[in-house]
Amino acid sequence: MMGLMPSEETRTMTPPTVRSPAAHDAGKEGGASGRAWTMRLLVLGIVLSALNLRPAITSLGALLEEVRDGLGMSGSVAGLLTSVPPLCFAVFGVMAPRLARRFGAGAVVCAGMVAIATGLLVRPYAGGTAGFLAGSALALMGIAVSNVLMPVIVKHWFPDRVGSMTGLYSMALALGTALAAAVTVPLTDALGGSWQTGLALWAGLAVAAVVPWLPFVRGRATPPGAGEKATEVATPTQGSAPASTEHARVEAPRLRMSRSRTAWALAVFFGLQATAAYITMGWMAQIFRDAGVPAGTAGLLLAVTMVMGVPLAFVIPRLATRLPHQGPIVLALGVCGLAGYAGLYLAPAAGAWVWAVLLGVANCAFPLALTMVGMRARTGPGVAQLSAFAQSTGYLISIPGPLLVGILYQHSGGWGLPIALMSALMIPQMVVGFLAGRDRTVEDEAAR
Template identity: 40%
Template structure:
């Protein structure tokens, strides 16, 4: 049996979308799953002044993306089972739009934080379910859609870093405008996604198959829980450690550079270079995951780049700051690699959704805890030496987990019930 036929075995019928519709849906979703979170950092000081937010509350605000993505992401699959994946993503985008728009209009710190949680909850749903959408509607275009998704996520994280500051400088309430624009962007995505959801349900009904817009059904009786399979566990660790690296870098790399002697603008530019490399990473890695016969070399190389970047920051941070930023950015190719493995190591869209719902919440918990732990260690030791050594060691853990996760086997096979004797 060919590999293509093997991968299709047991997969539920799906009603394909036109390529343009699938790409548009993925782009509209991806553009709204990061911008609402990264748009806060550049105007945090103005936001604190405008709302009277103290440092402790600002610290809570910076931890909310990882925590909310983890908590709400863990129940996204359950929501999709009731309402359908496409409809759940649509509602999630509406929640993102409402949360981001309303928080830009309030003058209460508590309300601002609560509405931020609401917006991040909608993003968390998309984080989990968009990979399942790609698996269900991708067909032979899965690598393309994964590339589109990874690149769009990188753009969503990077664009606010370029746009927010000029918007915030436009007037007295500029910081509110700079936050409101991302709510408007999410609102624009709701109607097209509602049409995708409606089309999927109508087409599935005509074809007499299970609703193509529906989320994964109930777990088959007798099938093992996903946590009992070695590939999901390895992918969970890989996703988690690479997420921790990313959030540590976005949170602390600029300060490491500044403590070493770089100016604020030089440090900011170095981190911008690091973040911008996520765009080519999103383009390259999904196709590589889909086509390469073995991924161990690439996964090890990405982890080595990460370790080398940290080593440069430890030993010679000001001698070649751009080189260390580029190395860390190349190591960040691990993120689109992890996303692509969610679809590459599963056949059934239901399994893809369960795999995503298992791996991503753990990843975002580490993403929330990592920057806090690294910052606490720096404060306790008064130096970046111990934190950077720990991060170098974590790069080795990331490599080992990635090699295990990328082994050419399918989670579906590992979860299948044992045949009756």
């Protein structure tokens, strides 16, 4: 306390700065205006970034057959290709907090958008499967760091609106996912039928997402603070925007997430929902095409699955923050997933639109998982560490799923075994999601 309180001598020796009422009011108005514009720019950056976090994957899912033919891929290699996203998310996502501590969260997200744009532009023309995988990995690296840092940015800048901002971010993510699934095939046809052009055009959206983050590149107003004994936190000053802040040093001890049962439950839940999501994004259009559905319609069905997340991704996080236990939401989403898989097995073409809707509802486990990341930690540094742990561990867990589906599909000659695998994985997802939804914080558990 002595270090924080000015002494009597200091108070008497240092006269206060006298400002006229007019100057005081002008400073307040200028500061409020600057902060308002900064917040608007930040919201725009979050939305545009979220729009770019899935088109690299779903645009490929819509054209997977054409890419396989063009590059001479087998079903197993295509399964490997659909496993690349979670692998990159696991490897690069764990680096995000460290990069953000060094360069600032805004700079890292901005660099992530640049990586997405570059990877999407390069991969169709890199030549061969290896070059395609390298370009995809570059784009996915940018997605990985942004995935981890978005909950941190929301927690820091919008601590009283975690549910609504997570919902907005998740809505934009779902919209970008659905948009890429719906229009990639028609745009490819309109531009001459080249799958290279159809995939490369999504680089333009990533370029647009770079712009709002440029003012945040040199500021460190959103520090994740994970892993430091002391981390910088923004302290807004009068008459200045949040992007240009003074920094106070506060204690932020590193948590041992491996000690927290809640962290493990959330990580496994994240991994299993990611497994279902990447199998859906990578293979669902092919399931419908093999059932006799035209390629364009199959892309639209995938888009329907993805677009279900637009309204539900806004509703579910807001509902989750109002409930003491998020387990009932987890169970409801799981039941929809089981019903959708049963429909894919029994009548994939006849009830295609119904199964697409049900699987779209089930895929909303992703925004629920993001919301629980923000709710299961009390502090910004805690959210950063939990986000990195849950996402990196979860994506490692999800790697074998899409690859195994490709192997089963190739060697069984049908979709019966892959769909049975998807259904079986939904059961443990519901169990660990129910456990992760309990009203606990990782700070309490990791400190024991």
